[in-house]
Amino acid sequence: MKLSIIIDNFNSASSVDLVTQHNKQQAQRKAAMAVLAHAEAGEIAARLRTIALPGHQDLREPENGLVMLRGRVGGDGAPFNLGEATVSRAAVRLVSGEVGFGYTLGRDGEKARLIALCDALVQSSDFGEAVERDVIGPLRDQLMMRRNQAAAETAATKVDFYTMVRGEG
Amino acid sequence: MYVAVKGGERAIENAHRLLANARRGDQSVPEVTLDQISEQLGLAVDRVMSEGSLNDRELAALAIKQARGDLIEAIFLVRAFRATLPRFGTSEPVDTGAMRVQRRVSATFKDIPGGQILGPTFDYTHRLLDPTLGQGFVPEVPATAEASTAPTPRVTDILGRDGLIESSPQSEDGASVGDLTREPLNFPADRDLRLQNLARGDEGFLLAMGYSTQRGYGRNHPFVGEIRFGEVEVEFSAEDVGFAVPLGSIELTECQMVNQFKGSATEAPCFTRGYGLAFGQSERKTMSMALVDRALRARELGEEAVAPAQDEEFVMSHSDNVQATGFVEHLKLPHYVDFQSELGLLRKLRKEFAEANAPEAMKEAAE
Numbered sequence: 301m302k303l304s305i306i307i308d309n310f311n312s313a314s315s316v317d318l319v320t321q322h323n324k325q326q327a328q329r330k331a332a333m334a335v336l337a338h339a340e341a342g343e344i345a346a347r348l349r350t351i352a353l354p355g356h357q358d359l360r361e362p363e364n365g366l367v368m369l370r371g372r373v374g375g376d377g378a379p380f381n382l383g384e385a386t387v388s389r390a391a392v393r394l395v396s397g398e399v400g401f402g403y404t405l406g407r408d409g410e411k412a413r414l415i416a417l418c419d420a421l422v423q424s425s426d427f428g429e430a431v432e433r434d435v436i437g438p439l440r441d442q443l444m445m446r447r448n449q450a451a452a453e454t455a456a457t458k459v460d461f462y463t464m465v466r467g468e469g
Numbered sequence: 470m471y472v473a474v475k476g477g478e479r480a481i482e483n484a485h486r487l488l489a490n491a492r493r494g495d496q497s498v499p500e501v502t503l504d505q506i507s508e509q510l511g512l513a514v515d516r517v518m519s520e521g522s523l524n525d526r527e528l529a530a531l532a533i534k535q536a537r538g539d540l541i542e543a544i545f546l547v548r549a550f551r552a553t554l555p556r557f558g559t560s561e562p563v564d565t566g567a568m569r570v571q572r573r574v575s576a577t578f579k580d581i582p583g584g585q586i587l588g589p590t591f592d593y594t595h596r597l598l599d600p601t602l603g604q605g606f607v608p609e610v611p612a613t614a615e616a617s618t619a620p621t622p623r624v625t626d627i628l629g630r631d632g633l634i635e636s637s638p639q640s641e642d643g644a645s646v647g648d649l650t651r652e653p654l655n656f657p658a659d660r661d662l663r664l665q666n667l668a669r670g671d672e673g674f675l676l677a678m679g680y681s682t683q684r685g686y687g688r689n690h691p692f693v694g695e696i697r698f699g700e701v702e703v704e705f706s707a708e709d710v711g712f713a714v715p716l717g718s719i720e721l722t723e724c725q726m727v728n729q730f731k732g733s734a735t736e737a738p739c740f741t742r743g744y745g746l747a748f749g750q751s752e753r754k755t756m757s758m759a760l761v762d763r764a765l766r767a768r769e770l771g772e773e774a775v776a777p778a779q780d781e782e783f784v785m786s787h788s789d790n791v792q793a794t795g796f797v798e799h800l801k802l803p804h805y806v807d808f809q810s811e812l813g814l815l816r817k818l819r820k821e822f823a824e825a826n827a828p829e830a831m832k833e834a835a836e
Contacts, residue, residue, distance in 0.1 A: 306528065307520065309505050318648055320530070325711050326711075329712075330712060330714070330715060331715075333703070333714055334715040334716045337715050337716055337717035338717055338718070341712060347635055359472070364554060364555060365554050365555045365557045366523075366551060366554045366555070366556045366557065367556070367703075367705050367716065368556065368558070368559040368560065368561050368562045368648065369557065369559075369563065369665075369703060369719070370559055370561070370562040370563065371562060371563055371565070371668075371721075371746045372559050372562045372565075373562075373637050373660055373661070373744055374625060374636075374637030374725070374742055374744050375565045375566060375625065375626075375637070375666065375725065375744070376566065376626065376637050376639075377636075377638050377639055378594050378637070378638050378639055378640035378644070378646075378660075378661060378679075378731060379562040379640070379645060379646050379661070379682050380647075380649070380660070380661035380662075380664040380665055381559070381646055381648050381649075381650075381661070381665045381747060382563075382664075382668050382746060382747075382813065383519065383522035383523065383524060383665075383668060383669060384519075384522060384523050384524070384556070384650075384750075385523065385524035385525065385560075385703070385716075385719065386523065386524070386528070386554065387524040387557055387705070389557065389707075392711070401707065401709060401710045402704060403526070403707060403714045403716055404717055405703065405717040405718075405719065406527075406717075407525070407528075407714045408525075408701075425718060429699075439761075440536025444621065445568065448616070450569075450571070450602060451569070451611075451616035452613035452615070452616050453611040453613055454530075454570070454586055454588055454613070454616065455586075455609065455613070455614040455615060455616040455617065456612035456613050456614040456641065457572075457586055457587040457588055457612075458584045458585065458586050458587075458614070459585050459586075459587055460491060
């Protein structure tokens with residue numbers, strides 16, 4: 301199935317505005333996905349329950365597969381195939397027409413479906429704000445807290461092997 | 470003959486039942502859960518993911534449980550599983566420079582921007598068995614300190630700015646990347662295929678090969694430029710979505726080995742490099758990989774290839790423990806027909822030998 305983004309308001313905006321708007325929305329969607337991919341399906345579902353959701357249907361049933369992960373020679377050189385990872389994906393369409401996609405590492409199809417639903421909501425003019433405020437925002441805060449805690453624990457193990465002068469300490 | 474086959478089937482079935490019981494062990498002891506394996510035997514899980522060539526902690530933990538802790542058997546199970554799923558595509562190459570580092574050390578530079586970070590390491594432990602771990606041990610809460618927001622560039626990137634170290638080989642955008650899971654291996658193999666092979670290669674084999682280079686079989690004077698371990702984000706260019714989709718993050722270990730320099734009439738001398746990258750926290754693996762990667766560049770760098778670690782056909786054909794164990798372990802499966810024909814031939818040869826070496830008197834008597 302070939303799916304694409306539909307932009308149907310060509311007459312209402314200049315093409316430059318459309319491109320800017322499109323890029324802005326793409327950045328928003330990507331930022332939302334980056335948070336959702338780190339959350340558990342249960343957490344996303346619990347947050348979504350606080351929103352009166354519009355009607356929606358599965359455009360693509362959750363499906364598990366593999367993605368070959370690539371690294372780069374020396375970290376910054378030519379790419380090479382490192383090994384695969386399991387990935388789950390799904391697509392959801394709102395009754396208002398927005399199509400959302402969900403991709404996540406792992407084999408949790410329900411999580412992929414919930415990400416797809418959020419992605420569709422992010423694009424919706426009626427629900428975009430609510431999903432950011434009630435779902436993605438709180439999950440982002442949680443993620444940042446976890447990361448900050450891990451960073452603080454890591455920072456405590458920072459050393460300088462060479463600052464000691466003989467006779468000191 | 471048919472009866473024997475039926476008997477074999479029953480015996481096999483019963484053997485598998487017995488295996489299931491042996492796997493479970495004493496049933497008065499609580500059963501180990503996948504979460505326990507994943508959380509408390511994390512480095513075994515990392516190894517199974519790396520050599521099974523499949524990043525999925527839960528599956529690797531299941532494989533370890535099913536294999537009764539036999540990691541090569543677990544790797545075999547994971548490899549077999551990956552053949553059951555379709556491949557959606559390939560990820561964007563991960564950016565290890567943007568890693569959220571949990572550990573990062575350099576043996577060559579004392580003052581690296583972002584600092585040296587020990588993280589969770591066995592280094593500097595005394596390797597004394599700790600009996601308290603056997604008695605319901607609760608660790609102290611980790612210490613914390615203010616985290617720096619300074620970037621942690623790769624050490625090789627810093628050295629590279631002064632031209633002291635060779636830069637990484639680049640490829641053109643859209644150039645094909647070799648994949649040994651899709652095409653049979655041919656020699657000579659390029660570095661992309663070599664690194665893919667080493668990344669899924671057996672840690673023990675690579676360790677021995679890397680060690681051999683240090684002992685003089687393909688010596689190349691290695692230093693650890695940097696080892697880093699932490700989380701990197703993975704993105705996948707999904708055609709249907711139209712942009713690179715974040716998939717979440719994976720843990721990786723990267724080793725940058727800095728090796729003896731090389732120059733020519735047209736190029737100023739500079740350090741050369743070997744590279745190691747693996748899933749999870751796999752330092753021994755990535756260090757060994759980097760040593761062997763460098764040794765395998767002998768041809769490219771105009772070095773005389775005289776040692777096993779410099780022979781890509783030797784290394785790449787024997788690094789895979791699933792292939793290796795398959796060929797070694799198949800020897801225990803029934804070879805009766807093969808063996809019967811060998812036995813027949815041997816009997817014939819022995820008879821001929823006996824006849825040829827019989828004492829003259831006996832020969833005469835026989836005649």
